[in-house]
Amino acid sequence: MRDAGFDMEACLEGLRSQDERAASDFIREIYPLVLKIVRSHLPRRASEEDLCQVVFIKVLSNIGQYSGKVPVEHWVSRIAINSCLNALKAESSRPELRWSDLSVDRAALLEALATNTDSLDPSSDAASRDLVETLLAILKPQDRLLITMLHLEGYSMDDVKKATGWNIATIKVRAFRARQKLKQAFLDLNREGKL
Amino acid sequence: MNKSDHSLDRLLRAAAQYRPEIAEEPPFGFTARVVAGWLAGAGRDGMGLEMLWFRRAFLCAVAVMAIAVSWSYKTDTSAPNAEMAIASYDAGADLP
Numbered sequence: 001m002r003d004a005g006f007d008m009e010a011c012l013e014g015l016r017s018q019d020e021r022a023a024s025d026f027i028r029e030i031y032p033l034v035l036k037i038v039r040s041h042l043p044r045r046a047s048e049e050d051l052c053q054v055v056f057i058k059v060l061s062n063i064g065q066y067s068g069k070v071p072v073e074h075w076v077s078r079i080a081i082n083s084c085l086n087a088l089k090a091e092s093s094r095p096e097l098r099w100s101d102l103s104v105d106r107a108a109l110l111e112a113l114a115t116n117t118d119s120l121d122p123s124s125d126a127a128s129r130d131l132v133e134t135l136l137a138i139l140k141p142q143d144r145l146l147i148t149m150l151h152l153e154g155y156s157m158d159d160v161k162k163a164t165g166w167n168i169a170t171i172k173v174r175a176f177r178a179r180q181k182l183k184q185a186f187l188d189l190n191r192e193g194k195l
Numbered sequence: 196m197n198k199s200d201h202s203l204d205r206l207l208r209a210a211a212q213y214r215p216e217i218a219e220e221p222p223f224g225f226t227a228r229v230v231a232g233w234l235a236g237a238g239r240d241g242m243g244l245e246m247l248w249f250r251r252a253f254l255c256a257v258a259v260m261a262i263a264v265s266w267s268y269k270t271d272t273s274a275p276n277a278e279m280a281i282a283s284y285d286a287g288a289d290l291p
Contacts (some may be wrong), residue, residue, distance in 0.1 A: 018234065023226075024226045027221060028220065031218075032217050035217055036217050039215065057232045062230070113205060122209075125210070126214045130211035131210070133210075153210060153211075186203050187199050188203070190202075
């Protein structure tokens with residue numbers, strides 16, 4: 001991801017001495033990574049840009065704590081994930097999902113899932129993502145984060161461990177329970193659709 | 196694997212295929228806002244240090260006050276000095 005001509009060490013030195021130019025270069029370099037994380041774990045009513053801004057201000061304000069033992073991208077990722085998790089926790093209400101609230105696309109997708117066993121048509125990827133995000137919104141923030149990382153972003157258990165700081169046993173147990181809850185929500189929705 | 200698990204897996208696989216466009220560049224004005232927020236926060240950090248010292252000084256003052264109050268309360272409620280009691284009795288006995 002990093003630009004070949006970009007000198008991260010020099011940029012970090014600049015940030016430690018509060019150099020504005022270094023800060024601008026750093027933001028431009030790391031922005032796609034932060035945006036990707038924020039977009040994956042964004043609460044329903046939060047603004048993507050506002051959350052990115054919060055993440056960058058946290059990163060820049062705490063740059064003195066970066067020891068250099070891990071790549072800066074990993075350190076930034078952890079801050080971004082924790083910020084998203086806090087934003088999800090702050091969103092206290094969990095919506096109740098009803099078949100009648102589903103859009104036509106989502107309802108058609110659920111019917112397609114119920115009636116045939118083949119893989120879904122690639123044109124329905126966006127609708128699938130939309131439906132999964134709707135289902136995820138009823139889960140707890142940590143459960144939602146785990147399902148997104150493991151099933152949508154393709155993280156391994158080790159990647160999740162690095163990104164969240166949770167141990168493998170916790171991740172496995174939480175992932176299993178999260179998946180059960182997601183399945184239950186999916187079944188409830190299907191059952192309601194058949195009524 | 197039962198049917199509902201299979202359906203959920205298919206849904207998750209399809210959702211994982213969806214890759215929205217990720218902007219390479221931050222939006223206009225974003226960098227300036229972040230840098231301004233960062234520098235304003237850095238200014239507040241200096242103030243934060245002063246506040247920390249103020250808070251510590253305040254807590255020390257409260258602790259000294261509490262010790263002084265408890266010490267004076269203890270002195271007030273302790274038994275009266277025996278000599279003073281005798282002196283008061285003698286003074287009272289002389290009265291007509």
